[in-house]
Amino acid sequence: MSALSLKPILVVEDSVEDFTALGRAxxxxxxxxxxxxxxxxxxxxxxxxxxxxxxxWPQQLPAFVLLDLNMPGTDGRAVLAVLKQDPQLQxxxxxxxxxxxxxxxIEECYRLGANSYLTKPIDYAVLEEKTRLLVSYWLNTSxxxxxx
Amino acid sequence: MDQSAVIYSDESLIxxxxxxxxxxxxxxxxxxxxxxxxxxxxxxxxTKQVVHASENTQALIGISALELVGSGxxxxxxxxxxxxxxQLWPTLTEAAKLLGVRLEQVAGQPFYxxxxxxxxxxxWLEFEPVEETGASVLDLPSLNVALGQMLAATSVLEFCEHAxxxxxxxxxxxxxxxxxxxxxASGEVVAEAKRADLxxxxxxxxPATDIPQQARAMYLKNWLRFIPDVAYVPARLHPVLHxxxxxxxxxxxxxxxSVSPIHIxxxxxxxxxxxxxxxxxxxxxxxxxxxxxxxxxxLVSYELRELCLFIGKTFSALLRSxxxxxxxxxxxxxxxxxxxxFELVGRHDNFMEGLYKRTPTVQEVIDCGGAAICFEGxxxxxxxxxxxxxLQELLEWLGQHASQEDIFYTDSYARHNPxxxxxxxxxxxxxxxxxxxxxxxxIIWFRPEQIQTVTWAGKTQKAEVLQDGQLHLSPRQSFEAWxxxxxxxxxxxxxxxxxxxxxxxxxxxxxxxxxxxxxxARAASLSRLNTELERSNDELxxxxxxxxxxxxxxxxxxxxxxxxxxxxYAEQLDAEGVSKLQxxxxxxxxxxxxxxxxxxLSRVGRQELTLVETNVQEVVExxxxxLQPRFEQTGTxxxxxxxxxxxxxxxxxxxxxxSNLLTNAMRYSDDARREVQIGLAPAATRGPRGTGxxxxxxxxxxxxxxxxxxxxxxxxxxxxxxxxxxxxxxGGGTGAGLAIAKKMVEKHHxxxxxxxxxxxxxxxxxxxxxxx
Numbered sequence: 001m002s003a004l005s006l007k008p009i010l011v012v013e014d015s016v017e018d019f020t021a022l023g024r025a026x027x028x029x030x031x032x033x034x035x036x037x038x039x040x041x042x043x044x045x046x047x048x049x050x051x052x053x054x055x056x057w058p059q060q061l062p063a064f065v066l067l068d069l070n071m072p073g074t075d076g077r078a079v080l081a082v083l084k085q086d087p088q089l090q091x092x093x094x095x096x097x098x099x100x101x102x103x104x105x106i107e108e109c110y111r112l113g114a115n116s117y118l119t120k121p122i123d124y125a126v127l128e129e130k131t132r133l134l135v136s137y138w139l140n141t142s143x144x145x146x147x148x
Numbered sequence: 149m150d151q152s153a154v155i156y157s158d159e160s161l162i163x164x165x166x167x168x169x170x171x172x173x174x175x176x177x178x179x180x181x182x183x184x185x186x187x188x189x190x191x192x193x194x195t196k197q198v199v200h201a202s203e204n205t206q207a208l209i210g211i212s213a214l215e216l217v218g219s220g221x222x223x224x225x226x227x228x229x230x231x232x233x234x235q236l237w238p239t240l241t242e243a244a245k246l247l248g249v250r251l252e253q254v255a256g257q258p259f260y261x262x263x264x265x266x267x268x269x270x271x272w273l274e275f276e277p278v279e280e281t282g283a284s285v286l287d288l289p290s291l292n293v294a295l296g297q298m299l300a301a302t303s304v305l306e307f308c309e310h311a312x313x314x315x316x317x318x319x320x321x322x323x324x325x326x327x328x329x330x331x332x333a334s335g336e337v338v339a340e341a342k343r344a345d346l347x348x349x350x351x352x353x354x355p356a357t358d359i360p361q362q363a364r365a366m367y368l369k370n371w372l373r374f375i376p377d378v379a380y381v382p383a384r385l386h387p388v389l390h391x392x393x394x395x396x397x398x399x400x401x402x403x404x405x406s407v408s409p410i411h412i413x414x415x416x417x418x419x420x421x422x423x424x425x426x427x428x429x430x431x432x433x434x435x436x437x438x439x440x441x442x443x444x445x446x447l448v449s450y451e452l453r454e455l456c457l458f459i460g461k462t463f464s465a466l467l468r469s470x471x472x473x474x475x476x477x478x479x480x481x482x483x484x485x486x487x488x489x490f491e492l493v494g495r496h497d498n499f500m501e502g503l504y505k506r507t508p509t510v511q512e513v514i515d516c517g518g519a520a521i522c523f524e525g526x527x528x529x530x531x532x533x534x535x536x537x538x539l540q541e542l543l544e545w546l547g548q549h550a551s552q553e554d555i556f557y558t559d560s561y562a563r564h565n566p567x568x569x570x571x572x573x574x575x576x577x578x579x580x581x582x583x584x585x586x587x588x589x590x591i592i593w594f595r596p597e598q599i600q601t602v603t604w605a606g607k608t609q610k611a612e613v614l615q616d617g618q619l620h621l622s623p624r625q626s627f628e629a630w631x632x633x634x635x636x637x638x639x640x641x642x643x644x645x646x647x648x649x650x651x652x653x654x655x656x657x658x659x660x661x662x663x664x665x666x667x668x669a670r671a672a673s674l675s676r677l678n679t680e681l682e683r684s685n686d687e688l689x690x691x692x693x694x695x696x697x698x699x700x701x702x703x704x705x706x707x708x709x710x711x712x713x714x715x716x717y718a719e720q721l722d723a724e725g726v727s728k729l730q731x732x733x734x735x736x737x738x739x740x741x742x743x744x745x746x747x748x749l750s751r752v753g754r755q756e757l758t759l760v761e762t763n764v765q766e767v768v769e770x771x772x773x774x775l776q777p778r779f780e781q782t783g784t785x786x787x788x789x790x791x792x793x794x795x796x797x798x799x800x801x802x803x804x805x806x807s808n809l810l811t812n813a814m815r816y817s818d819d820a821r822r823e824v825q826i827g828l829a830p831a832a833t834r835g836p837r838g839t840g841x842x843x844x845x846x847x848x849x850x851x852x853x854x855x856x857x858x859x860x861x862x863x864x865x866x867x868x869x870x871x872x873x874x875x876x877x878x879g880g881g882t883g884a885g886l887a888i889a890k891k892m893v894e895k896h897h898x899x900x901x902x903x904x905x906x907x908x909x910x911x912x913x914x915x916x917x918x919x920x
Contacts, residue, residue: 018704018705020708021704099697099704100696122707122736
């Protein structure tokens, strides 16, 4: 297990239930990485852009970001846009995790630089399968950038 | 203008032979002779000596002219009468005074009417013998009735009729007619009272030249002319020349004035032996004449002539009010018809139809033979008009020659355009108003050639031609001559008609402007609605989006937590609890698919088609490939029964339509061996809304041998979430598939429908426009 794999995973999700389900699914696959949650876009940006501004904050940038699109206040599109414009942060893989199946949303997210787009399934079994693939692909199959 | 200042005649023609070519210059006011039924003496105003006497004094009173000239009146009159005259001299003017005198100094002491006036520096004494009858001429009661009738007349025509009847009653002439002069000075007989056996002159027209200029000028001064016997031999004046001028004295106001030989010839040709004419003068202009004819010589007493003159002057005075009456009646007709027409125009959706579909039509506003409405390439004719090709030529001509004018009118189109002769019978005269800036948009009123509208019994008879190298004057000859002056000419358009046409033009342009404004407003409101629709579509879009997201989220929570309960607490639940949780899971899944369908349907309607050349054969084969595993499971065989075309459509959507129909065909069957056929429908196939003509549409069909659909549901199945079966049966879909397919087909300007009987399979058809 490399140090890299122990980077945290940042989940930006306003719904407690969705986060609970996601966490449960990750645990099912015995994910060793810590899972950080931000409840909305502003929190997520504060966390990510706070990097290096204060000593020890954040400890580490996430291995990847799981980003919900529709959130109160600053939504996922805005967060995505900011991340991908930020030279410090733009190499972090951002995986959109949204209810929306709308092709326009999908189109737009990729245009803004999303690295993947997953829809939230209603069926928990499907969610478990998706998280399994997510972990195995992004943490075990892909090579991720080394971030300061 | 002082009429007397106009000199038309040429004194060099005195005593020269007068012909038709120079009669216009014949000095008719100074003939130097009188009609011999009376005699004339002219006196020097100062000396009261006779300076002229007519030659016939010898014949009438036995004293020669020679004897009379140079002496006073003592030879004829008694001192008493002379004294009376002495009182009268200073009062004399051009206007005649009348005395009854007995010639006491003459053998037999005959009784004469003495008519006196002063003119041309002479005192004029004209002596007319008095008729033997001597009955009083003035029948006041009947005159009152006559005037009453004239006053009561409501039109000029009726007025004229009363006048000629009246004059005939008073004078007993065989024929009395009213001539009316037109603008061009030609004349027309507008009223006639005659002996029953005479040929009617009513409707007869004659050219302006029939009454020479100088005669007209004289008729303005001298209101009544009388010839008791046209066969008279003129009695010359002795001497002929005026004492103070190198010409005969001016007889303009003399009742005995000898008339032009040309005039006499004309009368003779008509068989007229005696005549009397009375001028009808309006505002100093000769409006017409009352003309009396008698077939035998007829001496009408001076008093009766005075009475006729009185009627003539009364007629002249009342004429204006009758004309106003006529004008007013016509004006009223125009106004009323216009008002009703405008109302019709306002009531029709297509305002042009208001002009001709109902009565009154636009033709009826103005007195005309017919009218044409030419608008946006269409030509509607009313009444008697030129032919459509002639109208098209006319429109062309108007476009070239009157395109800058709102209104164009003429009483002789042929004068402007020689080709117009072809339509003289229907449209010698035309009055056109332009309806728009576009060429060829006109309303045109037509009037036939005037000659064709004239109703004179004698007009079709041939005019006499030359006799002995001389023109033979006669009414028919006159009519012929007049006819030639009015070739290709209609009755003229009156100012009020032109005004009415203008008003119609303005009204229609107002209406069009209003319609245009309404259209503008409608377009504006349409665009506003469109904007609103777009906004509400956007809102619907975002609503559907937000709703789907916001609804799905708690739904997922319900679903997941039910799962967690099942996973984490299963051993604490009994079977019923587990089954309830499972139901909860199933319901949440169903709810999600309903939301998803709704979202999909709302998307189909809003998104534009992406049109590409699509090989439908390939698309269907592809769909069949995709469905193959499920076809095998359900024992379904699918066949494409005839090769499918390459069409222009939104490939993705058409693919979805086929996919949906094929899935349904496979699904709704109880048969172990299911058969589905895909193909093009027969050419005669038509949808409920009439689409399907092979000219404009492709029609595809998908046929199955499944459970069929009761016709009462044929419409409902295309409604969103409308299901015919419970979810447990036939692998229950959400009920959105056909609604989505219908929307997709409609986006292709087609329709989708089904043919089926319950239990006997179903055939779905859908049409796709060929003009996308």
